[in-house]
Amino acid sequence: MKKIIFILIFLFFAAQANDFINQRQDTMKKIKELVQSSNTLLKERKFNNQLANIYQEIAILLNEFPNLFPENSLISPSRAKRTILEDPLNFNQLAQEASQNAIMAKSAIIKKDLSLFFNSNQKLLDQCNSCHSRYRY
Numbered sequence: 001m002k003k004i005i006f007i008l009i010f011l012f013f014a015a016q017a018n019d020f021i022n023q024r025q026d027t028m029k030k031i032k033e034l035v036q037s038s039n040t041l042l043k044e045r046k047f048n049n050q051l052a053n054i055y056q057e058i059a060i061l062l063n064e065f066p067n068l069f070p071e072n073s074l075i076s077p078s079r080a081k082r083t084i085l086e087d088p089l090n091f092n093q094l095a096q097e098a099s100q101n102a103i104m105a106k107s108a109i110i111k112k113d114l115s116l117f118f119n120s121n122q123k124l125l126d127q128c129n130s131c132h133s134r135y136r137y
Contacts, residue, residue: 020073024080027061027068034058047117052109058124059102066092079137091135098127 034054041051069084069091084091101124108117 018075020068020070021075021078024065024068024078027065031058031061034061047109047112047114052106055102055106055109059099059106062095062099062102066095081135081137084135091131094127094131094134098124098131101127 034057038051038054041048041054066088069080069088071085074080074082074085101120104120105117105124108114108120
């Protein structure tokens with residue numbers, strides 16, 4: 001009986017972890033799609049509300065992203081490193097800074113300030129790359 005209870009508890013936590021893994025992967029796919037859409041608009045020189053809305057959505061996703069890493073959610077097939085749980089302050093700070101840069105990019109789009117946009121966008125991309133190099137396999 002104890003073995004059955006243990007197995008059920010294990011399966012419950014494994015299912016919860018997989019839910020978080022799926023949410024993280026879905027969020028990253030969504031961000032990738034948004035970035036691709038923004039690149040298309042930029043190539044077409046469409047510096048408009050649609051582009052601003054893309055950056056707003058990226059900011060929201062990045063702001064919520066750290067909440068998808070509870071303690072027991074880094075089991076396989078997660079590509080996230082355990083460092084996220086060992087160093088949550090820096091991970092959360094990177095996500096917050098990236099979110100703020102997406103908001104700044106949105107603001108620059110609305111103001112039609114190309115210099116501010118490209119500066120904010122570059123910082124956002126740098127933060128994404130930094131986060132992936134530190135916290136992803």
